[in-house]
Amino acid sequence: MIDARGIVVERMGRPIVSDVNFRAAAGGITAILGANGAGKSTLLRVLCGDCRPDRGSVRYFGRPLADWRPVELARRRAVVPQSSALNFPFTVAEVVLQGRAPHLERGAPGVDESAAAAALDAVDLARAASRDYTTLSGGERQRVHLARALAQVGLDGGGRCLLLDEPTSSLDLRHQHDVLRVLRRFADSGGCAVVVLHDLNLCMRYADKVVLMHYGRVLGSGDANAILTPDWLGIAYGLRVRRIEAGRDVLFSAG
Amino acid sequence: MALAAIAAPPAGPPDLRVQLRRARVRRRWQFAGLVALLAGAGLAAMMIGPMRIPPRDLGAWAMGRLGFPAEPIGAAERLVIERIRLPRVVLAACIGAALATAGAAFQGLFRNPLADPGLIGVSAAGALGAVGIIVLGHRLTPALPGWAAPFLLPVAAFAGSLAAVLAIYRVSLHEGRPVMATMLLAGVAINALASAATGFLTFLATDQQVRDLTFWLLGSLGAASWPKVALVAPGVLLGLALLPFAARALNALLLGEEEAGHLGFDVWRTKWIVMALAAVMVGLSVAFAGVIGFVGLIVPHAIRLAAGPDHRFLLPASALLGAALLVAADLFARCIVAPAELPIGILTALLGAPFFLWLLLRVKVAWQP
Numbered sequence: 001m002i003d004a005r006g007i008v009v010e011r012m013g014r015p016i017v018s019d020v021n022f023r024a025a026a027g028g029i030t031a032i033l034g035a036n037g038a039g040k041s042t043l044l045r046v047l048c049g050d051c052r053p054d055r056g057s058v059r060y061f062g063r064p065l066a067d068w069r070p071v072e073l074a075r076r077r078a079v080v081p082q083s084s085a086l087n088f089p090f091t092v093a094e095v096v097l098q099g100r101a102p103h104l105e106r107g108a109p110g111v112d113e114s115a116a117a118a119a120l121d122a123v124d125l126a127r128a129a130s131r132d133y134t135t136l137s138g139g140e141r142q143r144v145h146l147a148r149a150l151a152q153v154g155l156d157g158g159g160r161c162l163l164l165d166e167p168t169s170s171l172d173l174r175h176q177h178d179v180l181r182v183l184r185r186f187a188d189s190g191g192c193a194v195v196v197l198h199d200l201n202l203c204m205r206y207a208d209k210v211v212l213m214h215y216g217r218v219l220g221s222g223d224a225n226a227i228l229t230p231d232w233l234g235i236a237y238g239l240r241v242r243r244i245e246a247g248r249d250v251l252f253s254a255g
Numbered sequence: 256m257a258l259a260a261i262a263a264p265p266a267g268p269p270d271l272r273v274q275l276r277r278a279r280v281r282r283r284w285q286f287a288g289l290v291a292l293l294a295g296a297g298l299a300a301m302m303i304g305p306m307r308i309p310p311r312d313l314g315a316w317a318m319g320r321l322g323f324p325a326e327p328i329g330a331a332e333r334l335v336i337e338r339i340r341l342p343r344v345v346l347a348a349c350i351g352a353a354l355a356t357a358g359a360a361f362q363g364l365f366r367n368p369l370a371d372p373g374l375i376g377v378s379a380a381g382a383l384g385a386v387g388i389i390v391l392g393h394r395l396t397p398a399l400p401g402w403a404a405p406f407l408l409p410v411a412a413f414a415g416s417l418a419a420v421l422a423i424y425r426v427s428l429h430e431g432r433p434v435m436a437t438m439l440l441a442g443v444a445i446n447a448l449a450s451a452a453t454g455f456l457t458f459l460a461t462d463q464q465v466r467d468l469t470f471w472l473l474g475s476l477g478a479a480s481w482p483k484v485a486l487v488a489p490g491v492l493l494g495l496a497l498l499p500f501a502a503r504a505l506n507a508l509l510l511g512e513e514e515a516g517h518l519g520f521d522v523w524r525t526k527w528i529v530m531a532l533a534a535v536m537v538g539l540s541v542a543f544a545g546v547i548g549f550v551g552l553i554v555p556h557a558i559r560l561a562a563g564p565d566h567r568f569l570l571p572a573s574a575l576l577g578a579a580l581l582v583a584a585d586l587f588a589r590c591i592v593a594p595a596e597l598p599i600g601i602l603t604a605l606l607g608a609p610f611f612l613w614l615l616l617r618v619k620v621a622w623q624p
Contacts, residue, residue, distance in 0.1 A: 050513045074519030085366065085511050088564040091278075093271060098510065101503055102519035110272070117271040129271050152518070 001026045001161060001192035002047060007056035009042055009216075016042050017053070017216045024209070026159070029183050029193045031203045031224075034213030035237050040196045041082070043213070044165050047194065048079050060161065074102035078149035082165040084141070086133060093129040095144050096120055099151035112151075119150035122182050124175065138170040146179060155182070157191015164195045168202065180206040200241075200252040204228055212236050228252070282568050285561060289575035293348070296582040300344045303586060305594065306335050343479035346487060347585045348578035350476070350544050351554075353491040353536035355577020358551020359558075359569050360498055360533040361420075363505035364526060365427065365438055368556060369614065372537045373548030375438065376445030377419045381541035382471050383449040383456075384415030389467050390456045409486060413538030419445050420530050474545035474600025476585050487539050494536040495574050501529050502566035509564065547600045549607020550577055556614065 004022040008015060017039040024030040032040045045051035047058055049065050058065045060077065078099065086095070096119055100112040120126045123143040128136070133144060146167055153160040162183070168176040180202055183193045187208070197203050203210060204224055211221040214236050220227050233241040233252070244251045302308045312332050318325035354372060361370040361377075372378045388395075388411045396404050422445060427438035457468055504525040507515035516522050540547065554577045555569060562568050581599070584606075588597040 048513070048517065050516075070516060070521060071519035074517060077517075079514075079517040081511070081514060084514065086509055087366070088368070088509050089559065090506075090509070090564055093275065094506075094563065094565060095510075098507055098518060101507060104503075113272045113275060120271065126271075130274050 001061060002194060003059045003062070004043075004047060005056055007043065007046055007053045007058070009039075009046060009051060010054050015216050017046065020056075020213075020216075020218055022047070022211060022218070022221075024161075024192050024194045026192045027187055027190055028208035029180075029187045029195060029206055030209045030211065031207035032194070032196045032211045032213060033198075033200075033203060033236070034219075038213040038236070039216040040213055041165055042216075044163060044194070044196050048163055049073075061159075071102050074152065076153065076159065077161040077163070078152040080145050080149045080162070080164040080167055082169065083138075084145055089132045089134050091129065092120070092125060092131050092133055092136070092144050092147075095133050096129075096147045096151050099148040102152065115151045115154065116147075118155055119147040122150055122155055122178075123147045124178060139172060139175065142167060142170050143175065143179070146182070150182065150186075153186075153191070155185060156189035157186035157193070158189055159191075161192045161194070162186055164193070166196050166198060168197070168199060176202060200228060200233070204250050204252070225250075282562055286568075286572060286575075289572055289579065293575050293579040293582070296579045296586070297344050297348065300347070300582050300586040301336065301340050303590065304335070304340065306331070308332055308336065308340075338480075342481050342484050343476055343585065344582055345484050346479040346543065347476050347582045349484070349487050349491045350540040350547065351550060351577040351579070351581025351584075352495060352574040353487075353540045353577075354547060354550040355554035355573040355580070356495060356498060356570055357533040357536040357540075358577075359555035359566070359573040360501075360505070360529050361551070362555055363508060363566055363569075364529050364533075365424075366509055366511075367438060368559070369439060369552070369611075371549060371552035371611075372416075372533075373546060374446075374552065374611070375419070375423050375442030376449060377416045377423075377534065377537050378541050378546045378548065379446045379449035379453070380419035381412040381416035381538045382546050383453050384411035384413070384538070385471055385542050386453050386456050386468055387411060387415075389471075390460045390464055405482075405486065409490070409539050409542040412542035413535055415449070416538040416541065417531065417534035419449070420534050424526075424530065471541075471545040472600075473598035474547040474603070475596070475598045476544050476581075477589075477596055483543050487543050490535050490539045494532040495571075498529065498532050499567065499570050501525050502570055505529065505566040506564075545598075545600060547581070547603050549603045549611065550581060552614070553607055553610055554580060 002024040004020065007017055007020040007022070009017040020043060022043065032043060034040050042051060046053050049058070060068065060073065093116060096116045097112060099119070100115060104112070117126070120129055123146050125140065125143055125147060128140065133141065136144065146164070149162060153162055167179050171179060176199070183195065184206055187193045197207070207224045209222065210224045210227040212219045212227050212232055219236055220232055230241050230243055239254055242253045244253060301313055302310065312328045313336070315325045315328050316333065316336055319327070358371050361372060361375070362368050385408055388408045392407055395407065399407070423438060423441045426441040429437065453472070457465060460468060504515060504520040507518045507520050508522070508525065512522050555573045558569055558572045558576060562572065584602050585599055588599045588602050591597055
């Protein structure tokens with residue numbers, strides 16, 4: 001679904017991302033992990049097309065990013081930023097309905113509203129539809145933007161991609177799991193979800209594939225169980241990490 | 256039991272579809288209200304003045320003009336209506352609509368509710384273009400074909416405005432995002448630069464030219480006439496008709512440029528179209544009425560307070576309210592010190608500057624990057 005090869009990004013002569021190959025398959029959640037400054041967000045920005053790599057190429061569904069018309073791509077791929085600069089008093093419903101923009105000329109009447117309502121419901125904001133976005137808390141804003149992306153590509157992801165940059169960074173425990181369950185459903189129905197995550201426990205529980213980054217390179221990638229080991233994590237974070245197996249759950253503790 | 260009572264969420268709001276339908280109905284009424292407001296302001300401006308024109312005469316004139324049988328009205332009344340008041344009302348409406356819509360467009364483009372064409376130097380740069388033609392234009396005209404001469408002034412004003420928009424946009428970008436404080440400071444610099452250049456031109460000007468110039472610098476609708484309306488109206492109507500096509504893209508731009516791109520909008524094209532159309536509208540306004548500040552600030556803000564920032568409503572609603580506001584302000588400006596006239600730019604600044612300060616107090620929080 002998403003295939004990036006030989007990605008190199010340099011800033012002021014210093015490599016931020018070097019020689020990264022990245023694949024995210026349909027029907028799975030691919031998590032990008034790593035310490036601060038390891039190049040996770042830059043890699044995601046390259047995958048989105050916001051950052052043009054100095055070398056390398058990105059393909060969606062086998063087609064180079066540059067060959068997609070913006071609106072065509074927008075119908076099949078949504079991006080959730082870590083935070084948004086929006087400071088105008090839209091209502092929550094208005095922000096979420098913006099996700100329908102690439103579909104507008106094609107939709108039957110009521111389709112946009114239904115998609116927006118379903119998306120708001122999925123992130124537990126159905127009650128907040130008429131609230132002023134600028135009065136929401138950071139976590140609520142994050143969920144609004146996720147809902148906007150879900151309104152854009154649908155809750156069931158067949159043939160579509162969803163890219164998210166730390167979607168759980170301001171969320172409470174319950175909503176963290178809500179968001180990852182939404183991603184799980186998206187992936188299980190054939191979608192391709194790529195998510196930058198910090199939380200090892202969430203990653204262990206929900207990700208199908210983990211890409212562990214370290215100083216702009218991919219330290220290891222593969223099955224979560226194989227990558228999230230004390231050895232790998234110790235290198236990636238420069239910290240002793242213990243892995244605690246508790247019945248079916250695996251938990252991580254640092255220090 | 257107490258825990259269950261707390262855990263049960265309060266009754267929710269109605270279904271999203273119902274909410275959206277209600278919002279649409281409310282906007283339709285608000286739009287109708289604005290149309291009525293503009294009509295009211297226009298009628299008042301037609302009737303009130305040194306010569307009072309009663310509604311009956313106005314009605315008879317309109318009926319006669321439309322080809323219905325009506326009792327004739329006096330020649331003097333007819334002259335006042337057709338030659339003096341109507342062109343002035345139409346010009347005021349055009350310019351009010353242009354300034355307010357351009358203000359709303361700039362605010363969307365810069366993602367900043369403080370972007371007013373007067374404040375960020377777009378009007379001053381347009382005025383510089385106009386003043387340049389007044390003072391130096393006679394050296395250019397012999398080289399041009401005769402039909403081009405009347406267009407020289409508006410084209411120069413447009414060029415000045417567009418140059419200012421481009422400069423401010425370029426300067427205020429930081430890592431691809433416009434920064435609020437930088438934008439206003441760039442506006443201060445461009446205002447200063449344009450004023451200095453205008454001052455220099457004034458220094459070169461003859462006495463007659465200096466009198467023409469003061470008109471530009473204060474803003475006035477006193478010289479309204481049908482030929483001027485004919486030059487202003489097409490450009491303004493073009494902007495009013497085309498800008499709404501960019502409304503969805505402007506909504507998406509408020510989320511951020513990258514976000515707008517992810518929603519499938521061609522961000523570069525949108526920015527260019529919006530900048531060019533807004534510069535045309537400001538340039539034309541400045542060319543024919545001088546610098547009238549703060550209309551582009553007050554009007555979109557009032558609409559946003561009442562109906563939210565959705566550009567699909569904001570742009571046309573700002574046009575109506577801006578037109579109504581400027582028609583009313585012009586009426587006030589020519590009545591308050593009658594038989595003299597207060598330059599309308601002074602009036603809008605007297606109203607607008609305190610409003611701007613109040614707005615600064617409110618949005619101060621958002622200044623932190």
